[in-house]
Amino acid sequence: MSSLSVEFAGVTFKNPLVLASGTCGFGREYAEIFDIKRLGGLASKGLTLNARAGNEGLRIWETNSGIMNSVGLENPGVRAFIERDLDWVNGLGVVNIVNLGGHSIEDYIEGVRLLNSVKLDILELNISCPNVKAGGMNFGVKTELAREVVRKIRATCKHKLSVKLSPNAEDIVALARACEEEGADGISLVNTFLAMAIDLEGRKPVFGNTYAGLSGPAIKPIALRMVHQVAHSVKIPVMGMGGVVSWRDAIEFIMAGASIVQIGTGNFIKPDISLDIIDGIEAYLDAEGIGSVSEIRGIV
Amino acid sequence: MSKILSNHRMNEDFYLMRAEHQNDARPGQFYMLRAWGREPVLSRPISVFDADGDTVSFLYKVVGRGSAIFASLSADDEITLQGPLGNGFPNVTGKVAMVGGGVGIAPFYLAGKRLKASGVQVSIYLGFSGEPVLVSEYERAAGELVVKVGGFITDSVEPSDYDSIFACGPEVMMRSLYKKCKERGAADNLFVSMENRMACGVGACLVCSCKTADGNKKVCKDGPVFKGEAVFGL
Ligand SMILES: Cc1cc2nc3c(=O)[nH]c(=O)nc-3n(C[C@H](O)[C@H](O)[C@H](O)COP(=O)(O)OP(=O)(O)OC[C@H]3O[C@@H](n4cnc5c(N)ncnc54)[C@H](O)[C@@H]3O)c2cc1C
Ligand SMILES: Cc1cc2nc3c(=O)[nH]c(=O)nc-3n(C[C@H](O)[C@H](O)[C@H](O)COP(=O)(O)O)c2cc1C
Numbered sequence: 012m013s014s015l016s017v018e019f020a021g022v023t024f025k026n027p028l029v030l031a032s033g034t035c036g037f038g039r040e041y042a043e044i045f046d047i048k049r050l051g052g053l054a055s056k057g058l059t060l061n062a063r064a065g066n067e068g069l070r071i072w073e074t075n076s077g078i079m080n081s082v083g084l085e086n087p088g089v090r091a092f093i094e095r096d097l098d099w100v101n102g103l104g105v106v107n108i109v110n111l112g113g114h115s116i117e118d119y120i121e122g123v124r125l126l127n128s129v130k131l132d133i134l135e136l137n138i139s140c141p142n143v144k145a146g147g148m149n150f151g152v153k154t155e156l157a158r159e160v161v162r163k164i165r166a167t168c169k170h171k172l173s174v175k176l177s178p179n180a181e182d183i184v185a186l187a188r189a190c191e192e193e194g195a196d197g198i199s200l201v202n203t204f205l206a207m208a209i210d211l212e213g214r215k216p217v218f219g220n221t222y223a224g225l226s227g228p229a230i231k232p233i234a235l236r237m238v239h240q241v242a243h244s245v246k247i248p249v250m251g252m253g254g255v256v257s258w259r260d261a262i263e264f265i266m267a268g269a270s271i272v273q274i275g276t277g278n279f280i281k282p283d284i285s286l287d288i289i290d291g292i293e294a295y296l297d298a299e300g301i302g303s304v305s306e307i308r309g310i311v
Numbered sequence: 312m313s314k315i316l317s318n319h320r321m322n323e324d325f326y327l328m329r330a331e332h333q334n335d336a337r338p339g340q341f342y343m344l345r346a347w348g349r350e351p352v353l354s355r356p357i358s359v360f361d362a363d364g365d366t367v368s369f370l371y372k373v374v375g376r377g378s379a380i381f382a383s384l385s386a387d388d389e390i391t392l393q394g395p396l397g398n399g400f401p402n403v404t405g406k407v408a409m410v411g412g413g414v415g416i417a418p419f420y421l422a423g424k425r426l427k428a429s430g431v432q433v434s435i436y437l438g439f440s441g442e443p444v445l446v447s448e449y450e451r452a453a454g455e456l457v458v459k460v461g462g463f464i465t466d467s468v469e470p471s472d473y474d475s476i477f478a479c480g481p482e483v484m485m486r487s488l489y490k491k492c493k494e495r496g497a498a499d500n501l502f503v504s505m506e507n508r509m510a511c512g513v514g515a516c517l518v519c520s521c522k523t524a525d526g527n528k529k530v531c532k533d534g535p536v537f538k539g540e541a542v543f544g545l
Contacts, residue, residue, distance in 0.1 A: 036515040040532070044513065056517070064527055071508045071518035073353050078510065085517045085527060227352050256349055279510045280349055282393070 013296035014303040015289065017051070019248045019270050020171045020196035022132050024051035024106050027265065027292070027304060028285045031252050031275035032057050032110035032135065032175070033082065037096040038103065045283035052106030054199075054273060055092065057137050059112050060122040062088035068219040072208050077229030077254070078276055079206050081218045084112050084140070089125045101130055110175070112137040115144050116160055120167050127169045134170040135250075136161070136195075139177035139202040151177030151186075151202070158189040165194040173197035173250060178230070178237055179205050187241040198241055199250040199273070201234045227276035228254040235267055242268020242309055256280055258291025268309035312389040316366060318381070321444040325414065326382050327360065329368040332392050336362040338422030339477075339504055339536050342394030343512040344369070346380050355381075356509050356531070358417040358479075359395060361424075367392065370445070372414040396512055397535050400502060405474030407431055409453075410488060412438040412464055412480025418504060420445070422477065423452030434473070438464025438480065463487070470497040478539070479504040489543040501539030505530045 015026035029052040035041055038053045047053065065085025072079045087095070089111070100107045109131045113119035119136070126134060138151040138160055150156050161174055174190040176183060178201040187198050203224025208217040216222075234253020242249045251269030255261050256277040264272045277284045292304065301307060318328040336342075336359045343354035355377040361368040373382050384390065400422050407426060409419040416437045427433045435453035437443065439460050450456050457467050465484060470476055470492040478485045478501065485503045492501045507519040507530040514532030521530050523541040528534060 034511070034516055036517075040511070040513040040515040064522075065517065065520060067522065069508065070520065071353075071510055073351055076350055076352065078352055080510075080516075080518055082517050082520075085520060228349060276352060279353055279516070282511070282513070 013293060013301055015293055015296075017270050017304060019250070020133070020173070022106055022171060024271060026051040026289050027271045028261070028289050029054055029106070029108065029250065029271055029273045030278060030285060031273040032137065034275040034278045037092070037100055039096070039099070041278070041282055045286060048104050049286055049289065050105045051271065052108050052132070053100060053103065054108040054135055055100070055110050056086050057084050057110045057112045058086050058089050058092050058122065059084055059114070060089055060118045060125075062086065062091065066220060069217060072217050072223065074208070074225065074229060077225050077227035078279070079208060079218070079223040079225050080203065081220055081223040089122045093125065093129055097129055097131070106132045108133045108135050108173070110135040110137055112140045114140055115142060116163055119160060119164055123164055123168045127167070131170060133197070134168055134172050135199055136164060136172060136174045137202065138174060139179070149177065149179065152179055152181055154180070154182060154186045154189050157186050158193055161190050161193040161195055171196045173199045175199035175202055176241070177202045178234065178253070183237050184240050184244045187245050191245045191247050195247060197248045197250065198245060199252070200241060201230070201237055201253045204230055204233070226254070228256055230254045231260060235263055238264055238269050239267040239311070255288070256284060258288045258295060261288050261292055262295060262307070265304065265308050266311040270308060313392045315384055315386055315388045315390055317386050318384050320382070321370075322442040324372050324441065325370060325444050326373065327368060327370050328381060328384070329366055330390055330392060331365065332367045333365055334362055334367050334395055335364070336367055336395035337399035338425055339399035339418045340395040340397050341535065342367070342369070342392045342396065343509070344381065345391040345393070346384055346388070351377055353510055354391070354393065354512065356512060358504070359421055360417045361421050370414065370417040393512060396531060398533065400477050400536050402429075403475040404431060406434070406472065407475045407477065408434045408436060408468055408470070408473040409477045410436045410464060410468055410480070412484040413440060415480030415484070415504070416449070418479055419477065420448060420452050423449065427452060427454060436464050436468055438484070465491060470500070471495045473497075474500060476501045477504075478502070482506070485539070486543050489539045492539060498540045498544065499538070502536050503539045503542060504535045505537060505542065506535070
């Protein structure tokens with residue numbers, strides 16, 4: 012039997028499959044449907060320092076081979092997560108990845124401080140958020156803005172830190188390198204692509220915020236290219252995601268250089284799709300006589 | 312996977328599908344239906360029209376690519392049914408009015424049947440824009456049945472005659488019924504079934520959030536049935 016176990020920044024995952032932030036809550040709902048303890052890890056819904064109600068109006072639109080979402084980081088806030096859900100997630104025996112967003116550097120830092128005092132495995136820093144103090148400019152678009160957040164958070168954060176990149180970055184390779192230089196332990200990519208749909212009858216955008224984030228199979232080839240570029244440009248490990256819905260997709264990401272593969276939109280196609288993918292990867296490795304999944308990482 | 316037992320066209324745009332599926336579904340609950348692989352990406356939420364322990368039926372309208380695929384299925388084809396999901400309508404007593412507009416009539420067949428059997432006085436109001444369907448079935452599920460083609464079905468309902476009012480249909484219909492209930496001091500008796508777009512169907516992704524008097528609620532998990540006051544009283 013091949014080994015599916017993977018190291019990521021010193022954290023051991025029993026297999027490379029992780030449920031992506033925002034698509035699985037804190038795991039409770041899926042735990043009622045399938046054995047989520049079989050997963051390699053779970054990335055929490057994106058938390059912010061204080062609770063957020065998220066965006067009003069329509070939040071989801073289906074496209075060809077994808078979906079656009081505009082949830083707007085609805086979440087109960089870091090404190091409520093710590094009180095209500097953290098112990099439960101830690102008890103699952105999967106790698107506990109806590110995803111944190113913020114709308115100012117101060118918010119991020121305060122969130123990181125609260126999380127410093129609790130047990131978790133990896134802090135995944137979502138920098139695809141508008142900086143309200145910089146006129147709404149997204150932290151994840153400009154390399155220098157991203158560098159500044161990562162530097163300040165690194166100085167505070169006691170946990171392993173994986174920075175989650177936006178595919179809307181002006182130069183994703185430069186931005187990933189900046190994160191590495193500022194001391195990130197890993198990189199997660201990609202978040203959703205800024206996209207749009209128009210309501211013809213109403214002659215207006217479908218979403219209240221005009222633009223929304225595209226995910227799912229539609230983005231896979233571009234996400235794969237970005238993972239390939241980043242994984243070949245930094246020495247820190249990469250968690251790849253974007254449209255993975257089959258074991259073949261997952262192997263592609265691994266061959267492109269990802270240590271870990273996250274599944275987001277795929278969970279909506281079939282709630283236990285990640286277990287099928289784990290089984291598929293294992294069967295593939297066995298059939299190919301590959302001893303460990305790490306052997307094929309980055310071979311392309 | 313569930314086996315389809317029958318799938319018939321009822322009128323211009325309504326279809327009725329019955330499938331083999333062990334269940335304990337309650338009126339007002341729904342399933343996420345899927346009869347394809349990865350495309351379209353999302354499964355489709357459809358209310359329980361009827362259910363016994365071994366089969367479940369859906370009344371659906373063809374509006375887009377997912378429902379068009381459902382309409383193309385035949386007996387013996389397979390479909391994935393995830394559910395039953397959501398809360399469903401409450402078990403009430405006394406006199407209840409069930410007001411359905413368009414395909415929003417779907418949950419009231421089972422709801423009427425079950426509540427009538429438990430001794431509740433059930434009046435069902437059905438609003439159609441085209442040819443009415445399943446009238447004799449709804450007659451059996453209700454003590455009293457009012458069918459209206461065109462116009463506003465809510466005009467036919469007198470909220471003060473009932474202890475509870477259930478509504479399902481276009482949001483404008485439910486909102487106007489809420490206003491009418493409010494005018495009669497009966498807003499607290501109104502329950503509405505919300506129809507927000509969904510992705511996971513189980514409460515994990517928050518794309519179907521609905522603003523209520525008690526904060527955001529997940530239509531798929533906390534709903535789809537809410538107090539009319541909580542949703543429209545804001
Ligand atoms: C709890 C609940 C119960 C429902 N019960 C029924 C029922 O019993 N019978 C019935 O005919 N319809 C019902 N609907 C509406 C039904 O889900 C949509 O008509 C259906 O999803 C349309 O899919 P489509 O692929 O044909 O349309 P498309 O327009 O191609 O769908 C595109 C996307 O939008 C979503 N969508 C489109 N219209 C609606 C809508 N009105 N409500 C929710 N999502 C929508 C689809 O699910 C899909 O994700 C219910 C909806 C909800 C939320
Ligand atoms: C409904 C939804 C909510 C999301 N919420 C978050 C979030 O809170 N934080 C975050 O970093 N990413 C969030 N994402 C992005 C996903 O984690 C993932 O990066 C993206 O969807 C691409 O992967 P996929 O194609 O497998 O879905 C969300 C995605 C979806 C579809």
